[in-house]
Amino acid sequence: MRILMIAQSPIAGDSRILREATALAAAGHEVHVIGRDVPDAWLENQHSEVGPGVTVESVSRSAGLRGSNGGPAVGHGRNGPKVLVQRFGRWLLLPEHRNRTEKQWRIAAAPRVAAAGPFDVVHAHDFNTLELAASFAGQWSAELVYDTHELWFDRALPGRPTPLWRARGRRFEAALAGKARLVITVSDGIAQRLRERGLADVRVVRNTFPRADEVPAALDRPEGLLYAGRVGAGRDLPTVVAAARRLAPFRTVLMGSVDPNYRLDLGPVEKVAERSIDEVDDTLRSYGISLVTLTNTCENHRLALPNKLFHAVRAGVPVVAADLPEMRAVVTQYKLGTLYTPGDPASLTAAVRDVIDNYGTYADGARSAAAELNWEKDSATLVTAYAELTR
Structure with missing residues (x-):
């Protein structure tokens, strides 16, 4: 199948997305990934990063609200009335800004998605791509896959509390994800919460790593x-x-x-x-x-x-x-x-x-x-789930 993955993350540093794309390509599928702010040097050398059968392109996103200081972020923070006002402003505005920035990325990505398609499967990584993915899956009569790396509306987020946004978001997520043929997440606990919200078939593909070719002997005592x-x-x-x-x-x-x-x-x-x-x-x-x-x-x-x-x-x-x-x-x-x-x-x-x-x-x-907690086992779960889509 031709698979489109959409993610609002910098793909070059997202090992989960790269491992999933590579595993599906190794199973015979063709995978195209649209991500955010992927460095040009990485894109030029992407075949050495992901291997055959996978292509990646990038859509830029606003950098977001920045602090006024240009110094190192780890160290002693500054104090004073002006700094307190700035922090309060960030606390108040950050949730709205975050939602607007994610929406702007979807708007910018939509023409790129349309130009790349059609695809047989549209694979949405996290909720902030799900609406866009569902829209194009419907246009192309493609299968929709929802891959949520977190319990999205139950995260600890900076900024003011947003209980109404969270409540509405959970309902909207369940409605959109209900259209997916396949829902994937990272742990049994999150899978159970999603099932409780009405998503019947949720598969767990953990964030494991490929087994090491060789593991040296352990230290006698940790350093x-x-x-x-x-x-x-x-x-x-x-x-x-x-x-x-x-x-x-x-x-x-x-x-x-x-x-x-x-x-x-x-x-x-x-x-x-x-x-x-x-x-x-x-x-x-x-x-x-x-x-x-x-x-x-x-x-x-x-x-x-x-x-x-x-x-x-x-x-x-x-x-x-x-x-x-x-x-x-x-x-x-x-x-x-x-x-x-x-x-x-x-x-x-x-x-x-x-x-x-x-x-x-x-x-x-x-x-x-390592015999149980490895990517070889988790990628098999992913590949098997995709094989079911073809049936």
């Missing part, structure tokens, strides 16, 4: 604690900093890009630049413990399975993870490591020390889990 991911709100990083003070001289390291306007006093925490997936594997192994954090502030976090969890499995490294329902189920079932209470530095400190004291046991659990 440090590594958080590898975006540095920003909602990731419980102030708790990490507070725990790092208690754990020193044991090293705590943040590795990844920083969200605009995010302010964090790093204290004893080291900060290193983001790296490629394969380099993250080696870095995780060199420190020995992977930190998988989220705040307990929304239903989406409670039901999430971050790709950092599965990246640690690929690297064969134990985790210290936030004690949230979906993560708790996976960590305890496969004995991947320990859990801590989000927002509690003492709990995080104790969890890290538990892994240090029982490192060999947890390392064995993480390595054994």
Whole structure:
């Protein structure tokens, strides 16, 4: 089949979308991806990134509301009346601006979608592309696939509370997704919520990684604690900093890009630049413990399975993870490591020390889990679901 994937994400850094597109192309389908703000250099070299059968094009999007400072985003924040007024303005306007920006991207993408079509399947990644995808699927008599990476209207979002927007959005999402032949999501918990909202057939394709060709022997004792991911709100990083003070001289390291306007006093925490997936594997192994954090502030976090969890499995490294329902189920079932209470530095400190004291046991659990928690198994679920569409 000819498959169109639509995503309001920078495809070059979205490993889930690239893995799905590559898996479907390997199964004999032709996949075209329209994403957001993909770097020109990546587009020119895309065949080395995604392989045969997959093509990618980019539609730009407004950069959004920016702060007035041009300095580093990690450090001590500024204070004063002017800064407080600016922050209040962002808090008030951000939800409206976010919705407008996403709508503008859909308007800009629509002619590109029309020019690329028709397709046999239109695959919408997340709710902010679903309306556009459903419209063109209807025009082309194509199958619609809805792939939601999050429980969209139950996320923790910056800005003022928007309860009416969330309530209307859940109803609209259910109505549009009800037209899809196939609904995909990332965890059993989110799948169950979607079923409760009237979507009967929901498949789970987790954010796992391909199994490593070779996993070196585990360290005798871990050298440090590594958080590898975006540095920003909602990731419980102030708790990490507070725990790092208690754990020193044991090293705590943040590795990844920083969200605009995010302010964090790093204290004893080291900060290193983001790296490629394969380099993250080696870095995780060199420190020995992977930190998988989220705040307990929304239903989406409670039901999430971050790709950092599965990246640690690929690297064969134990985790210290936030004690949230979906993560708790996976960590305890496969004995991947320990859990801590989000927002509690003492709990995080104790969890890290538990892994240090029982490192060999947890390392064995993480390595054994790779037999089940891998992209080879999850991609098979995706490919099988698509095979059903042809019938």
